[in-house]
Every structure is written in structure tokens, then in C-alpha cells.
Amino acid sequence: MPRGASRFHPDATERRLESQRVSTRIASTSLTRLAPDGSVEIELMNSPEEGEDYSPTRTVLSGQRVSAAGVASGPRSTPQ
16 A cells, blocks of 8 residues: 555545644543443543643433333343
8 A cells, every 4th residue: 555545545645643742641530330220320530640730520420221112121032
């Protein structure tokens, strides 16, 4: 393949940039809790890496199991 040619599309070209720092370095962790009733809670925590100026954040996402239209509730059966 010629240099600069893209393997994704014949008319596209690719450019590879040298690694550079473009934003604040943060450390991210997550914790997921899944309850027996199908509800879920995801906690995302971000904090600055050593020497960075960033205020830590904590985000909690939660959801409940809902039935989909046209899908029967109950045990799934295997086609014969």
C-alpha cells in the first residue's frame, strides 16, 4: 500500500501524528453494582494524575430493567 494511502477507503489518506499531550492527565475508575431485580448503578470517579490541576469528579448513573415491546416476559425457550 502506498505511503499515506488508507486501508479503509481508497480515496482517503491517513496521517500519523507524533504522540503529544493534549489535555490534563486524569485517573478514572468505575464501580458497577447489579441488583437481583435487574437494576444497575454505575459510579465513575475521576481524579488528577500527579502534578495535574483538576478537580476530582464523581458521577453516578442508575437504571432499571424494563420490558421491551413485543418481547414476552418469563423464561426464554429454545427453538426446536
